[in-house]
Amino acid sequence: MRHQYKADGTWDVQDIVTFMFPVSLKLNVIKRVKNESDRTAYPLIKEALFNGDKTVLDVVKENQEYFASTFDDISDVGTKMNICYLNETRTAVNEHVHGDKEIKKGQKKMILKGYIKNMTRNGTYVLHSVSRCIFKDDSGKKYNLTKGQYDLFELPYCWTSHAIQGMTITEEMSVFDVRKPKFVTKKAHAQAFWTAITRATTLKNVHVYVGESGAKNLSVASTIKRKIAGHKEYDVSKGFYDEENFVDERWVRKELKNVGRRCYHCNVELSWTGNTQFSIDRYNNDQGHTKENCSVICVSCNKGKH
């Protein structure tokens, strides 16, 4: 039995918490998780999230070993199930996983994130006609919407922690926004993260993005810029750098269009993330990353060549 009073007669709050929580923590956790690592990790993480001064990011870093991985570059996201806190993150992650800003007719599982009368919020729909803005639900019922309402739908690759409450996720997933946005309280942020990771059947399915949040860090434009910046650094270090003819964001986007968004080596559809993401490949490695000397191919083929 732990002491509930300190020597001076005041309550020892931390002690009461550790006295009271283990049982309820274990009961909650054992129902969901199957392996020993998770049985150790979940109570530790819960305790650290809710009973102390640590930020979510601190807690993730301290308990890194229990997660599948942590990563800080959005291009490394390899999961089709992703959970975030902010809507702008949701849009950015969807775009990265989808690989194309354009959403075509027949796109399955569009998620209604806003409110439209007679339609289920967070329900799934098929985009039946882009130009006429018609969606179908699972039963085949059609909804004829206005252009403005189109923006209330999202691709299905990223959900907010708010939307996935009550869901069980058996596939691998990534969690975003572990750096606390300024306008969110510490407790609400911890709660959102806890909701996200407790959807998983094991933490070994959970990857955590620990890089900077915010649209400007997660956008496709910044991914292209980051790659170009890396190539510039390389070219400068090798004495190759040719400022006038150096590849830029506009060239990358145009080149992607020219190749029909496919890798000319393996014909895979190029995306912004994972093994099929675009990369800038030089024809002649004794020259720099100039427009004449480069093409876009998938990152796997590019790595395979060198």
Ligand SMILES: [Zn+2]
């Ligand atoms: Zn390829």
